[in-house]
Amino acid sequence: MREQTLKKAVEVVGIGLHKGVPVKMRLEPLPENSGIHFFRNDVGVNIPLKPESVVDTTMATVIAKDGYRVSTIEHLLSAVHSYGIDNLRIVLDNEEVPIMDGSSIGYCMLLEEAGIEQQNSNKKILRIKKPIEVKDNDKFVRLEPNKECIFDFSIHFPHPAIGTQKYKFHFSTKNYKEEIARARTFGFLKEVQYLRSKGLALGGSLDNAIVLNENGILNQGGLRYKEEFVRHKILDAIGDMSLLGIPLLGAYISYAGSHKLNHLLTKKLLSEDKSYEIMELGDIEQTYDYAYERI
Template sequence: MREQTIKKSVELVGIGLHKGVPVTMKLEPLPTGSGIHFFRSDVGVNIELKPDNVVDTTMATVIAKDSHKVSTIEHLLSAVYAYGIDNLRIVLDNEEVPIMDGSSIGYCMLLEEAGIIEQDSTKKILKVKSPIEIKDGDKFVRLEPSDECVFDFSIHFPHPAIGTQKYKFEFSTKNYKEEIARARTFGFLSEVQYMRSIGLALGGSLDNAIVLDDTTILNKEGLRYKEEFVRHKILDAIGDMSLLGMPLLGAYISYAGSHKLNHLLTKKLLEEEAYEIVEIPQEYKLYDYELAKENA
């Protein structure tokens, strides 16, 4: 199995969820071995995707170089990871990735429009060797050795529309598009005033998030999946794990995980060297590249 990039550059315009400002985003192919990079064209700054560049995890994952940030990267990166793209330049003319509809399905469509091509280098994978865990009270995120890539997530919210939800996702591109990609971010009306007072959720609306009052969902169209809330948590977790810089082979298990705990987990995995880097056998069907190739 070879490294991948996109076949051609693609572009879209949207708004940022937290800052609410218009942003143009362009995806560009990069040579093999380059990795994922964000480029702020408005300030001329390149930011490499890696855990050490994370500067904030309050309601979103934020990376930065010097004082220049790129925020809310997790939904886009979740789709990039799901489509097996190793080398990519993400060009933005502002500090936040467009929110689209609050899920990652729009990014999936953009990647399929761009197409995917194989490159010369053999694809590597980060295989979990020993269990590691980050805890915060009863909340936790954990990685365990496994011969499959699995995301097993549980949440509980004392809200009649959510309650306790569990979902176990067995990773493949096809499964991701069908089971995870359409799950939207969510928030509570009671928290909106506070979030906006600290400069967050300024671009949030019923068009790009599930919004709940004290008892019900305010979106007239309802939910896209029965367990949409926990499925979106898996979407976020996949995006956050992409900061490791290569595909993950192991079981991710969480109760009430967050961007902060995910970030600490990636750092602990690397610091404790609880992994080995191996080549992916050609017959190992982690990605269904035909999804993008057929639409290229």
């Protein structure tokens, strides 16, 4: 399989989840071997997608260059990665990606509107060769060798609507759209005042997040999936791991993982070159051609 970009540019206007400011986003094709870049056209700053660009992981993944930030990139990147897009320019006129409805399904629709174009260079992947892990007490994120790309996630919240949830996701574009993309971010009503005092969740509402009080869910329509909370954690993890800049072949396993732990895992992996190898997709065409099914 070859590298991919968009067939045409597409635009959307929305608000940021944490800053609550209006933002216009334009997705533009890039030539092969360009990678993924964020461009703040209000300040003229280009930020390449790589672990070194990450400056904050509090409630969202934030990248920056020369003091100019782009926040809450993980939902968009989750969709971009899951549609097999290697080369892309994401143009923003403010510091946060639009939150849409709190999931990634809106981004999936935007990518389908643009269309996917195959390019000339072979797609490369990063194959995990030996286990690698980052821990924080009982919380952990781990990568293990596997012939498939798998995300296996567990969470526990002492809340009647969540409790213990587990989900094992076998990656493909089709599976992503059906099983993961509609899972929304979530938060607790009792924490909203504190978050807003820290300049976070200023754009949050029942239209773009699952909101929980002490007893249950405030959203009138309820949940989209039985395990929507842990499925959203997988959505986040796919986006965070895309900062590797290359598709991953292996098993991602986590208990109570976070943006912070995911970032530390990408840094640790890239610092230990015996833990992985870079392969051209042509070497294992049958394994990975299935993963990026055409929608």
